[in-house]
Amino acid sequence: MKFIIINSFRAMVYVAFIAIIAAGVMLGIYQDGQFAAAYGLDGDTARIAEIAGFTLAGWICASIICGLIVTFLDIRDDINDRLPDARRED
16 A cells, blocks of 8 residues: 555656646746847747746756655655654553
8 A cells, every 4th residue: 555655646746747847838838928028039039938948947846846745755754654663652
């Protein structure tokens, strides 16, 4: 049972990682070059720069968020492994 639970957490992190990057890509597409136009880019160059920039930002955010999820799940797992030792009476 523990194998299934651990792998379901791993699958959750994989799905979250891809979803966050996809959200960055969608945000870049949604902006339609308006964000990059503020920096003097126009036309297709602005759209490409914007999509690439938001994709990179999504990848960085996904790495941080999923890294924190894995870290907190690992800490929780370590606490649960040590909890029976703390309850044991000598």
